[in-house]
Amino acid sequence: MITIEDLSYSFPQKDLYNKISFTLEDGQHCAFIGSSGSGKSTLVDIIMDPERYLFDGILKIDPNCRIGYVSQFPQIDKTKENTVFQYIGEEFIELQNEIESLCAQMESSEDMDALLEQYQQALDTFDAIGGSDFESNIDKQLYLANLTKLKNLMVTELSGGEFKLIQVIKEMLNSPDLIIMDEPDVFLDFENLNALKSLINSHKGTLLVITHNRYLLNHCFNKIIHLENMELQEFDGSYIDYNLSLLQSKIDTQEQAIADDEEILRNELLIDKLRDIATDNADAAKGRTLKARVKFQERLEARRIKGPFVDIKQPKIRLIAEHEISEEATALSVTDYSVSFNEILLEDANFEIKSTDKVALIGSNGTGKTTLLREIFNNNHPSIEVNKDVNMAYFSQNQDEILNESRTILEEFYELGFKTYQEISSYISDYGFDEEILSQKIGSLSGGEKNLLQLAKISASNANMLLLDEPTSHLDTYSQIALEKAIKNYNGAVLMISHDFYFIVNCMDFVLIIEDKTIRKMNMKKFRKMIYAKHFDKDYLEIEQKKKSVETQIESALKDSNFELAKVLFEELERIINTISH
Structure with a gap:
């Protein structure tokens, strides 16, 4: 379906690919992985619209190949008053209306030949995309994703995560030859992540999916493409084997x-x-x-060995609370907090966070988590009391809320109070940014790079309380591990919205869960049990934690050039993986 041979491409400030090659065949479910800013989304853009790019090498795509696309940043069209059913079935409904209109015209027209030709073309197109069954197919896909309840809702009423899934369903039902998805898992809650897994695994066509989500990677793909340090390698098989x-x-x-x-x-x-x-x-x-x-x-x-897939850059994220407050002091108190839009989302919610508590705020998409976090940061709500000694920093899932995308990286950090070019260059290099892109506009960066910039700004603030809204979104695995370490070592308070169960289990002291329009506190033991019962196979999370621990020990052994220990640990990792396959 797609063949790329010796493709090279560069931006003015950055070389992206050096003679990369791969093939994508009919029916493959391919995961596209690589560190933030390595050029995954750009390669997708080249595949979808090669005429826009001046690249070297060969790109062959079957001329009859129809490509569907699920964006990294889907935007709900607020001007269209469509129900979920109308949005998903838009192409079918338009063709259906066209066929009915042509039938009506044929009843009174004298130019029957032209109308018959148009009618036959519309009918052939309708049949080619399974039009006769489109209503029942929509119902089946909504049921598969556990989203039947959304069928008659207006699209404008959906949360970002719900809209992502609806977009996936729409593309799948239009039956393109290839569907490309750019981080479709971002911002999905636990339930919707499982729904996405079911949709991917039930799809009979070809998929190319950019993702950093280990749960999807472990369960959904039979081919891996890994782009790193301008080079690419492909692997036919599962992510675990890769x-x-x-x-x-x-x-x-x-x-x-x-x-x-x-x-x-x-x-x-x-x-x-x-x-x-x-x-x-x-x-x-x-x-x-x-x-x-x-x-x-x-x-x-x-x-001499040059290892583009060995020398993967891991950012050095440092989070330090410059002004610590007493360990037993209450950093944040929320009393009888309520919020509503078209309906009540939270009613009389209460909780408090001590000065060194690390807390995850979880709940289904659309339950008011982000609204609450913003109101805490703004600190002007009568139900919210922030300790006078607390200095807050905020990480937003809407990146342009924190970053001025029309500025360069240099301009953004001069604004923070950095004095010299060299000071900025040295500081920002820890977050994986090379000197040559300091003058690049922030708007041209990848989603992962923008989030690393947000983390760099938070780190520079030395705040003693962090409000983090989906901080692992768009981050590659290595950046997620670096952030995990930074939060573990942080000496202040953290309130974090997240659907990343690995991250929550590794970093948080307890969970605040939104259910039935209120917030209740849950310890980590109960949280694990709830996750197992509702979302995962028995012991899945435990096995993943063991795998991750051994992988980290192998990396550490390699840093010390202790190859004997690395080999022993590798055998242990193989044993753990074999328990999954059996």
């Missing part, structure tokens, strides 16, 4: 790289000695020996 293969190659590659480095150093010393001898002695044989040794060194240098 991740195992990648760790194995890291161990082998780094062990070989050290051996190569040692051999190159030995050879350099030998060349230096031969040069000294050749300088003092013009013997032709000695000259030939030196020349042969130099050529051998060139071969060693050429063979």
Whole structure:
């Protein structure tokens, strides 16, 4: 269906791809992974509209290939008063109306041939996309995603997560040859994430999905494309098998790289000695020996392992509360808080957070979580009391709420009070930003890069209370791990909206759950039980935690060049994975 051969492409400030190649065949469900800013969304744009881009290499797409697309940032059209059913069935309904209109015209028209031709074309198109069954197919997909209750709601009443799923259903029912989805999991609650998994696994067509979500990666794909450091590798198989293969190659590659480095150093010393001898002695044989040794060194240098999938940049996120308040002090108190839009979302909710509590605020999409977080940050609601010694910083899921996308990165950080170019460059490099993109407009960055910028701004504020609205959204796995470490080590209070169960379990002290229009406190043990009962296979989360722990230990062993330990840990990881497959 799609073949890419030796494709290279660059922005003015950044090289994105260096002769990358892959194929995508009919029926494959392909996950497209890679670190934030590596160029995944741009490659999707090139596939969808190659005429807009000046790239080197070959891109072959079947000329009859129809492509459906689910955007990373879907926008609900507020001007259209459509129900969910009308939105999903839009193409079918338009064709149905056209067919009915042509039938009516044929009853009184004298130019029957032209109308018959139009009628047949419309009928063929309608049949080709399964038009005769479209109403029952919509019902089936809504039932599969547990969204039947939304069928007659107006689209404008949906939450962002609900609209994402409706967009997925719409694209699938239009039966394109290929559906491309750019982070369809972002902002989905636990229930809707399972719905997305069911939709992906039930789809018979070809999928190319950009995602960092390990739950989807573990359950939904039979091909992996990994873009990193301008290079790409493809793997036919599951993500679990790919991740195992990648760790194995890291161990082998780094062990070989050290051996190569040692051999190159030995050879350099030998060349230096031969040069000294050749300088003092013009013997032709000695000259030939030196020349042969130099050529051998060139071969060693050429063979030296370069690991684009080994040397993956992990940002260094540091969160420090410059002004700590007493450990037992209450940082935030919410009393009898209520909020409503068309209906009551929260009524008489109460909770408090101490100065070092790390708390997750969870609940279904559309239950008022973001509204509450914003009102806490604005601190002008009679039900909300913030300790006078608290200095808050806010991370928004709407990135342009915190970042001025028309500014450059430099301008944004000068505005924060940084004094020099060098100071900004040094600070921002910890978050994975190279010097050459400091003058790039923030609006041109990827979703993950924008969120890393938000985290960099929060870090610079030295706030002692963080309000985080979906902070792991758009972040690659390595950035998520870095943020997890930073929050664990943070010495202030955290209130975080998240649907990332791994992140919540690893970082939070307790959970505030929104149910039945109120908020109740839940300890982590009960939260785990609830997640198991409602959303996951038995022991899934426990096994994933074990896997992640061993993977982290392997990475640590590799940093210390302890290859024997890395190999032992790798065998342990294989045993854990085998318990899943059996």
